[in-house]
Amino acid sequence: MRFIPFLFPVTVAFMAVPAQAELPEGARAMIDAAIATGDERKVATVLDLARRTWPAEKREIKAISTEWKSTVAARKAEQAQAEEQAIREAGLFERWSGEAELGAFQSSGNTDSIGVLAALKLDRKGIDWTHAIHLRADYRRQNGSTSREQFLASYEPRWQFDDNVFAYGLAQYQRDRIQGFSARYSVSGGFGYRVVNNDRLELSVKAGPAYRVTDFTDGTSASRLAGLVGLDFDWQMLDRLKLTQDVEALAETGGEATVIFDSANTTVNLVTGLDFRISDRLRSRLSYKIEYDSNPPDGTVGTDTQTRATLIYGF
Incomplete structure (x- = not known):
């Protein structure tokens, strides 16, 4: 028996796919x-x-x-x-930035006086190396005699050989006849560690051996091995307000703390300051400084204090 196929009409329906919408x-x-x-x-x-x-x-x-x-x-x-x-x-004298500081101070301790101060900070940041130069002068004359004459100059290179670990060197000169020495030379080298480093807070510590030579105003001198411990701290409290903490004033306009100590005489210079940013380049600073010598020369006291009001211009 022969079968004849029947053809049924087949309708194929295609569902329309909506085109992907575009942003207005x-x-x-x-x-x-x-x-x-x-x-x-x-x-x-x-x-x-x-x-x-x-x-x-x-x-x-x-x-x-x-x-x-x-x-x-x-x-x-x-x-x-x-x-x-x-x-x-870049050449040796290129890519330097810095800050110039000028203001007045009121001091107590070996002298009770009001005077003027000036400071200059220069920094050069490279790929692995940074260089910092700091100069500062505090001076006052009263009734024809000098009641304050303090000068400081320092140079500190750093080698950042790891994200947080660095090696440092330090050479420093100080002169303060009111405190009893005509010259004090310090050299140090060691290692440091950046504990915190972000937009708001920076904290690093450093330590190493030091060698210090002091020429006193009475004509004598002393040279000793010493140690150095440093703390570098900056806290951007608000957009325009910054807290800084300095000791030994290696970076007068930054947040740095350093203590140099030996068996005969330990010196600690503590500076606490508040910086208020007036513009991108101009800041005002109110700070309080304590200078301590554990074994001051005869006729002088071991602690001096100083209140400062300054303007700082960045360049």
Whole structure:
């Protein structure tokens, strides 16, 4: 028996797939305007608002975000490479920055007086090395005689051979005839560690042996091996307000603390200050300083204090 197939009409239906929606023209213009500023925070804010406002277009927004991040990363890498090249090619007297400080002080201890002070801080930051030079002078004359005459100069190179560990050297000269010495020379070297380093708080410690020579105003001199312990502390309390802590005043306008000690005489110089930023380059500072000598020369006291009000200009 022969079977004859029957052909039945078959209808194939294709379901229409809606095309992926695109960002509205105004939204894309808003994102492009933010990207044109180059401000990463502004772009992140606009992209976040776009995701919340147009959740259906999250794929397109994500693609824009990915492209933006790649562009930023490439730009930063190019800038870092150019900066490193500029540092390597810089001359000895190039790429220095600094601060100049000028103000008045009121002191008590060996002298009760009011006078003026000036200080200069120079820094040069390289790839692995940093160099710091500090100069300071406090001076006052009263009734034809000098009641305060203090000078300080120091040079400190640092080698950052690890993210947090560094080696340092220090050469320092001091002169303070009121405290009983016409010259004091100190050299030190050792290692340090950065405990905290972020936008708001910086804290590092250092320690090492030291050698100190003191020429006293009576014509005698003394030279001894000593030790140095340092603390570098800065706390950006508010956008315009900064707390600094100094001892031994190696970095008068920074936050540094240093103690030099030996078996015969330990000196501690403590400076606590508040910096208020007036503009990008100008700051005002109110500070209180204590200078302590455990074995001062005859006729002098071991502790001097000083209250300072200064203006600091950065360059």
